[in-house]
Amino acid sequence: MSHPSDATALKTILIASAMLASLAAGAQTKSTADGIAEYRKMLEDGNPAELFEAKGEALWKQRRGPKNASLEQCDLGKGPGVVKGAWVEMPRHFADTGRVQDLESRLLTCMETLQGFNAAEIAKTPFGRGEQSNVTALATWIAGSSRGMKFNLPQGHAEERRSYELGKRAFFFRGGPMDFSCATCHSEEGKRIRLQDLPVLTKNPGDGLGFAAWPAYRVSNGEMWSMQLRLNDCFRQQRFPFPGFASEATIALGSYMGVNAKGAVSIAPAIKR
Amino acid sequence: MADPMRIRAQVAGDKATVRVLMSHEMETGQRKDSAGKTIPAWFIQDVTAQHNGKTVMTAQWGPAVSKNPFLQFNVKGAKVGDKITISWVDNKGEKRSDEAVVS
Numbered sequence: 001m002s003h004p005s006d007a008t009a010l011k012t013i014l015i016a017s018a019m020l021a022s023l024a025a026g027a028q029t030k031s032t033a034d035g036i037a038e039y040r041k042m043l044e045d046g047n048p049a050e051l052f053e054a055k056g057e058a059l060w061k062q063r064r065g066p067k068n069a070s071l072e073q074c075d076l077g078k079g080p081g082v083v084k085g086a087w088v089e090m091p092r093h094f095a096d097t098g099r100v101q102d103l104e105s106r107l108l109t110c111m112e113t114l115q116g117f118n119a120a121e122i123a124k125t126p127f128g129r130g131e132q133s134n135v136t137a138l139a140t141w142i143a144g145s146s147r148g149m150k151f152n153l154p155q156g157h158a159e160e161r162r163s164y165e166l167g168k169r170a171f172f173f174r175g176g177p178m179d180f181s182c183a184t185c186h187s188e189e190g191k192r193i194r195l196q197d198l199p200v201l202t203k204n205p206g207d208g209l210g211f212a213a214w215p216a217y218r219v220s221n222g223e224m225w226s227m228q229l230r231l232n233d234c235f236r237q238q239r240f241p242f243p244g245f246a247s248e249a250t251i252a253l254g255s256y257m258g259v260n261a262k263g264a265v266s267i268a269p270a271i272k273r
Numbered sequence: 274m275a276d277p278m279r280i281r282a283q284v285a286g287d288k289a290t291v292r293v294l295m296s297h298e299m300e301t302g303q304r305k306d307s308a309g310k311t312i313p314a315w316f317i318q319d320v321t322a323q324h325n326g327k328t329v330m331t332a333q334w335g336p337a338v339s340k341n342p343f344l345q346f347n348v349k350g351a352k353v354g355d356k357i358t359i360s361w362v363d364n365k366g367e368k369r370s371d372e373a374v375v376s
Contacts, residue, residue, distance in 0.1 A: 046343030050279050051296045222299075222340030 033197050040271060049140060049217040049269035052224045056141025059134055065115030074110035076103070076142065087146040088266055091254045093157040100163040102254045103139050104228045105246035111135075123245040127229050132245075139226045140215045143268040151212060151261045160255065167256025170249050171201070180238040182253070186210075193237075196273075201257050208267035211257040216270040224269070227254060280373035282348075282357045289351035289375045291322070293344040293359050301336035316364055317342070323358040324348050351375050 060071045060083075076086035077094065091102040097109055108119040117131060125132040155161055174181040185191055186201040199210035215226045225233075231250050235243050243250050276296035282289050295317065302314025314336055322330040329348055348357065353375055360370040 046292060046294055046345070048294055048296075048341035048343070050294055051276060051341060054279065055276060219339075 032195050036195065036197075036273060039273065043219060043271045047217055047269065047271045048222075049144070049215070049224060049271060052137045052140040052217070053144045053269065054141075056137035056139070056144075059138055060141065065111065065117045067114065067116035069114045069116075071107075071110050071114060071138070073114060074107070076106055083142055083145045085146050085149055087143040087268065088149045088151045089153055091160075091163060091251050091258060092154050093159045093163075099248075100157075100159050100251055100255060102227065102246070102251045103142060104135055104226060105251060107135050107138055107142075108246055127232070128223060136215070136224050136226045136229070140224055140269050143215050143266070146266055147268060149266055151258055151264050151266060153255065153258045153262065155259060163252045163255040164259050166248070167252035167254070170253050171256055176239045178239055180240075182234065182238075184238075201260060204261050204264050207265035208270065209264070211254075211261040212264040212266045213268065213270040213272075215268050216272045218272050220273055225272075275367055275369040278359060278369065278371040280357065280359055280371055282351070282355075282373050282375040284351065284353055284375060285347075288347045288349045289355070289357070290347055291345065291357055291359075291373075295342050295344070295361060295369075297341065297361075297363065299336070299338055299340045299342065303336070314364060317361045318364050319362045320344065321360045322346065322348075323356075323360075324351055325356050326358075 060074075063070050073080045075081075075094075075096075076083065077089055077092045078086050087103060090106070091100050093100050094106065094109075101109065108122055111117040111122065111131070112119040122131045122135065127133075127136070153160070155164065171182040171186075174184070182201070185193065185198050189200055191198045199205035199213075201210050205212075211227075214230050215224060216230075217224050223229075228245055228250060231253055232242060232245075235241070278296065279294040280291065281293075282291045297317055298315055299317065300312050300315040302311065304312045306312050316336045316338065317334050320330075320332040320334060321328060330346060332344075334342075344359075351357070355375040356372060357375060358370060358372045360368065362368050
């Protein structure tokens with residue numbers, strides 16, 4: 001007849017050895033996510049997003065458009081010409097236009113008012129063509145100027161809170177032939193599409209994840225992707241009709257994700273496979 | 274004219290590590306556009322690296338190199354303040370040359 005304490009001791013040994021075994025297995029198998037993280041680390045050294053940053057910076061200072069003016073007087077929310085820290089506080093409400101704007105819609109406003117471009121015309125241009133590729137380069141440089149800073153979107157104005165609520169509605173809105181919503185993929189831990197881990201966007205997904213990782217350079221197609229293009233492709237993947245460039249729905253989604261990402265460190269421009 | 278390259282050259286021991294990012298479409302000539310027409314091949318063919326005016330590396334590239342290519346190599350004996358020049362010529366004869374100082 002065994003003593004009760006003997007049984008306890010045996011159990012402890014069994015548990016301990018089981019733990020050791022699982023530790024050993026954990027050390028051997030590298031998860032797919034680790035592999036992708038390693039690949040990204042290797043690519044970071046030569047992130048072609050740098051080329052777009054350089055282009056964006058030059059464009060900001062260059063006199064262009066029908067009015068032959070630079071964008072240096074553009075107010076991104078922190079005063080005319082202030083670029084550093086602007087990205088981590090957008091979308092936000094602008095008194096002059098009377099609406100909440102994200103970085104790209106704000107750039108359209110500045111390009112129209114300062115340089116004399118036709119904003120509606122640019123918004124209709126497909127991504128990567130003409131002035132649209134300039135908007136992407138500008139957004140890349142401006143976002144890159146806030147690298148390492150934490151997201152802290154203002155929610156003081158009623159319109160900003162309305163934009164957040166609107167974004168939340170859009171995020172959970174199910175529709176399309178597959179009855180998808182953003183939340184279908186982005187509201188649970190451990191979800192992925194093929195080999196890509198999906199960030200949970202209903203809360204802060206962590207530093208440099210989700211909203212804090214864009215704009216990013218996509219290695220697979222060699223394109224620079226801004227947040228507007230990222231959202232546009234999310235709509236495509238859901239088989240939704242394409243949203244208008246810089247439309248209220250896309251800005252509201254930006255507000256929702258940006259406010260949720262409060263405190264997350266921006267690593268933009270990032271590099272994606 | 275082609276967009277500028279980004280060149281970084283840093284001393285590491287008795288050599289300098291040079292990292293170059295080039296801005297180029299690098300079309301293979303295998304792709305078709307939305308109208309079904311072949312997109313003509315357009316890629317960097319020759320790459321030359323010079324250290325203080327002396328050629329230290331040449332490379333022949335083809336359509337298999339990615340868009341916006343990244344190139345990294347070491348230059349033995351390069352010191353702080355030395356000049357590194359990278360030049361490329363593509364199959365259309367377009368050229369680009371950029372310089373960086375070793376730091």
